[in-house]
Amino acid sequence: MSQARFASCLPLPLEQKVLVNIIEKAKDWALMHGVGMRDKKHFNKDTIQIAPFVLLPSPFPRAEFTKAIELQPVLNELMHKVAHDDGFLESTLQNALQVDEFTANLYNIWITVRNEGISQSLSLGLFRSDYLMQNADRNAIKQVEFNTIASSFGAITSNLPAMSRYILRQLGHGDLIKNMPENRALSGLCSGITEAFDLFGVPTAVVLFVVEEVSYNICDQRFHEFYISETRPEIQIIRKTMNEIYEETELNDKKQLIIDNKPVAVVYYRSGYEPAQYPSSKEWDARLRVERSTAIKCPSIAYQLAGTKKVQQALAVPGVLEKFMGGGNATERVRDIFTGLYSLDFDENGERAVEMALEDAERFVLKPQREGGGNNLYGSDVREALIRMRHSRERAAYILMERILPPLVPGYVVRPGAAVPPPITDLVSELGIFGVIIGTKEKIFYNKQVGHMLRTKLADANEGGVAAGLGALDSPYLID
Template structure:
């Protein structure tokens, strides 16, 4: 693709740009612009996207898709192990106030008795491909960056970006005969996520209840969320309402006998979180009250607090240690598949391994990433900044972080379309695979793949979060 982009004339690039912008604005591949005095309430801009699909090794892509059901099941199984969660969360709670508040809610609800045994997971496992020196591109292997268990985003806009690239290929051929349409895989993530919510709604069993999406105030990425709402209504006949945590606290109540959650007079079947993952989502106690009310309720949670806690980076690091994965996964072949996706992960606690990792990072941190428990992008620490940060932290405070080996992906070229302007860039990509998992408290109801997301960023950028402003939405060209 890098050769293709470099051979196009300015007129050809302008044609692609104009077509891409019109497609994006016509198909809801958009975001709200940052707030400024010049904005109108109805204004939108194109979502940041790549003009071309980015080459991605087909074997690595298939590996990521094939192991997603294993990760879905792993999240659920860990969430049911109180002792495992207790050991990790109690150690984190002393140094991370946000994790402590979440774990406290988990304990409160557990002590009172779980009103709703069913749980819905809409997860996304993110990978960067790693290429050793001398290896062919096709031999690259996936290495897991993180497993997201709450508020996974871009399921809709990623699917639309794939549609955009297929449209540009169908109408222009990208002015080349080098690109095969069969190498552009469909992502059914809009339909998959909506279908997962519909399955949970049907399991709840009330035809008059509604799904509630728990959102952030002033959400710029609302259109990614709206596509799920529209699909849920059109294909499943289920209405979705949007409420903030504060609105749940102000207008929510529980039926004293059944624990059914009502917002006003409307019963809620599923509480689907597209917020509640960061400290900024809880600016006052009211937001915590709203979260606790929902967690106490009969509504099926997506995710439960237990699922959210499993997404902590510390859990990822502990699972990479010898013998820990086998605690939850009994099939040796499944263990091998999962472990093959892990990269080097190290604690920063007071264990011998943690102290060794700390001392090593003080000497050479160039090949490491320092990660807190936070979701949402923009939180990781790289390179020499790791040494600076480590020197500021006490031994206890270090326990809130883990270290991960940097993954070295192959660099490709692409043209990025941001705010209506083209930008040529050397880029690396991160693949996310969505998973849909529904359990009724006794057995697994569904465990599916849910489509994929490709995020592409300039090599000068360390972070991969689209909403945080560092990357663009892309789609894979399988090679």
């Protein structure tokens, strides 16, 4: 790999004594402002430890950052239209769902509620579009994926610029703060929830957060709850697992979802995006019940299906963006953020993609229809998997994506329990832009870009999930 390098916002290395001192300050700042997570190894509900973070904000080209911000409402609308195009979703997902049980289960719920008649035409999307810079293409941003369910880290990363400002000031470089964009993701995402609550129009209703059995990323969820409680004190938020929803909710004769004798206005999923979160048929029954109800779902099942990797690949097929967006400048701008995406369907195009990947597997990433990190294959694993699946329909559950090689940034990653000071390491950053949309098939009521997150990982790690323990939270330091 010969990737170019950006300079850190301050000359590195920092002097040892300065480094040790600033890390101690930064860790305390993080702990006291909820830049934290629960410890997976020694789980204890009474303690929060620091979330891994990058000590100094990582450089990111201003023009590319601005482009990502500007594109978010366009992408929100695109995904909204995709989710409401039944024929497109049906034909796009057809092959994958024959071989992927999880996608098939979601799809079946979608078909069931459509056949019964949709009882809530409004959907709420709290989306996040993720990007890596393609070093070989003038560091232009390329979309990694579009998240339509449980898009995380909007809350914690809203605190990060303040942490970086504190760190830079303590290091005597407050002058650099002007290059750090504000981040109001938390308030923006919460506005989505409260706008949807108001559109539901029942003041006594509640908001339901669907959560995992154990929430390690608790700060990122509670901050939404705290913010809404502060700004809209009359709105009650209830947290329940899928299993609890199965046990404790019912549909009344008006198809309202009832919990604790109150109708649910908005259901916000922070779980439900991977198979392990549906260990039995009860969780699937719960999902179907919610989907049948009048509650506004974030996301609706159609939004979740629109967020599959298969749909991302189908949108890159020539002519498809035009179908949804027309042929203007915005379409070109969206196409420009796509990198090579190829179907592995059991047909001629799929066969060609398999051959291309076998020739040079290092150039590609193989992705199944999964969310949450750790599911993709890289390098020699791509080759192995394709050889194994070549003559099997199973391969239609995957897409092939060109591998993006971002520029390297040197930096210090601060991790809970790790030796201080950490070494300087080569890092790469992934930018996520948050978007909120509310609408029906016919009309969009609300469509905004609301903030960002930067997640940075070791350059030689394939994936950088923060919750998965690989990446670190970061803030962009804009460079010209």
